[in-house]
Amino acid sequence: MRSLLVFLLCLSGFAAHAADLAGAKDHPAIKRFAGSEIIAYDYKRFDEFDLQTSTFKNYNLQIKKREYTQPALHLEGAHTTLWYESPGDTSSIELIRNYQNELVAKGFQILYDSSKDGAITHLNNYLAPFGAVELKTSRSKYVLYAADQKGIRSSTAKLEKPEGSIYVSLTAVEWPKDDATYKAKRGAYIAVDIIEPKAMVQNMVVVKADEMSKAIAATGKVALYGILFDTNKADIKPESKPALDEIATLLKAQPNLKLHIVGHTDNVGGLESNMALSRRRAEAVMAALKGDYGIAGARLTANGVAYLAPVAVNTSEEGRAKNRRVELVPQ
Numbered sequence: 001m002r003s004l005l006v007f008l009l010c011l012s013g014f015a016a017h018a019a020d021l022a023g024a025k026d027h028p029a030i031k032r033f034a035g036s037e038i039i040a041y042d043y044k045r046f047d048e049f050d051l052q053t054s055t056f057k058n059y060n061l062q063i064k065k066r067e068y069t070q071p072a073l074h075l076e077g078a079h080t081t082l083w084y085e086s087p088g089d090t091s092s093i094e095l096i097r098n099y100q101n102e103l104v105a106k107g108f109q110i111l112y113d114s115s116k117d118g119a120i121t122h123l124n125n126y127l128a129p130f131g132a133v134e135l136k137t138s139r140s141k142y143v144l145y146a147a148d149q150k151g152i153r154s155s156t157a158k159l160e161k162p163e164g165s166i167y168v169s170l171t172a173v174e175w176p177k178d179d180a181t182y183k184a185k186r187g188a189y190i191a192v193d194i195i196e197p198k199a200m201v202q203n204m205v206v207v208k209a210d211e212m213s214k215a216i217a218a219t220g221k222v223a224l225y226g227i228l229f230d231t232n233k234a235d236i237k238p239e240s241k242p243a244l245d246e247i248a249t250l251l252k253a254q255p256n257l258k259l260h261i262v263g264h265t266d267n268v269g270g271l272e273s274n275m276a277l278s279r280r281r282a283e284a285v286m287a288a289l290k291g292d293y294g295i296a297g298a299r300l301t302a303n304g305v306a307y308l309a310p311v312a313v314n315t316s317e318e319g320r321a322k323n324r325r326v327e328l329v330p331q
Contacts, residue, residue: 021138027080027194029159029166030106033090033098039189040083040137047079048317049195051167052156053111059125066129069119073111075167076317077197081135083144087187092172095188096153099170108157108168115153123152127173130191140182144189147173151188169193206242209249212328221329223311225322227285232269234280236288244285247328248293258331261285263304266320271306279304285326301331 024041026032054070066072086095093115100110114120131145140146151174159166172190175182206226207215215222226243227236236244251257263278263285282302289295312319 021136023136024082027082027192029194030099030168030192031102032084033086033095033190035088035090036084036086036190038082039085039139039143040081040135040141042079042081042135044079046077046198046317047195049075049079049167049169049193051075051111051169051195052154055117055119056114056123056126056154059128061128064129064132066126073167075195075197077195079196080194082192082194083135083137083139084190084192085139085185085187086189087185090188092151092153092174092188092190095190096155096170096172099172099190099192100155100157103157103159103168106159108159108166111156111158113155115155123149126152126154127171130171139184143175143182143184144171144173144191146182147175147184147189150174165197167195167197169195206246209246209253212246212250213254216328216330221327224326224328225324227281227326229281229284232277234277234284236284244288244292247285248289248295251289251293251295251299258299258301260301260303260329260331262327262329263302264309264323264325264327265306266323267307267310267314268320271308274306275304277304278306282326 020038021041024038026038032038050065050072052066052068053073054068057067057069059065060067096115100113104110114123127145127147127149131142133141135141137143151172153170153172155170157168170190170192172188174188175184175186177186178184207222207224212222224243224247227240229235229237251259261282263280263282265274265278267274279302282304286297286300286302289300290297307314307323310319310323311325312322314320314323
């Protein structure tokens with residue numbers, strides 16, 4: 001009898017979640033509201049997210065970002081997005097209060113709560129970003145964007161842990177009645193974003209010595225992304241060895257080749273500090289080639305140009321990652 005009861009409970013739990021979007025799953029940091037189902041889901045190993053901590057002012061169409069009375073907290077790291085549908089008599093305030101209570105019980109600190117923000121005069125265009133998202137969803141991708149503006153509730157929270165902080169952003173809305181166009185059911189919907197800040201893992205393929213030679217012959221330089229440094233430091237990380245091995249192989253195969261080693265950075269920080277940092281990183285590469293591989297110092301010159309020669313925009317983490325590089329240029 002006990003085994004049968006356990007089986008039935010498991011079966012009922014499966015049935016409750018059977019309507020979830022295929023491939024979607026709850027995040028381990030937070031449970032779902034009872035009776036809700038996942039209607040949209042996305043996960044990125046590394047993404048950027050602006051977390052609200054103050055009063056919403058407007059949605060800036062030019063830069064396609066929300067504006068607040070205080071700058072948003074810019075986060076970069078793993079990003080999970082979940083949209084939940086809670087049909088029936090559920091309201092947005094009930095939904096967001098349940099999530100807030102759950103977060104507080106888990107040790108989170110509430111950073112912002114729109115329902116307690118007396119400075120808000122309007123929430124026009126607060127849902128505008130939802131009109132541009134391209135999430136995998138079983139509803140219309142506009143289901144949050146087209147919801148009742150009067151029912152919007154938003155909140156953010158933070159949990160500090162020794163292994164790294166977790167941030168949560170909540171946006172709850174209401175649908176007053178069923179709507180076939182947006183595949184919406186009467187009830188409340190909540191967008192849950194979980195951000196786990198962390199440094200991006202450099203994942204560029206190591207360029208082989210013969211590929212370096214071909215690139216230099218074709219374009220007069222070769223860009224390398226396998227030489228890694230910690231933020232604002234010039235100490236070469238141990239995982240850079242495969243890239244250094246290939247540079248040494250190139251130089252030993254072409255004994256008459258002399259190289260400028262040029263350090264490049266992104267635009268985070270001032271020009272003067274980045275100019276010095278990029279040069280120190282180039283000097284570190286030169287020192288490694290001389291000390292570890294026996295390359296003659298007369299064949300190498302270290303230079304740094306900071307962010308003055310970008311190969312991508314510096315307005316996104318993807319672009320900044322492409323700009324952080326070491327280039328080899330023949331003398």
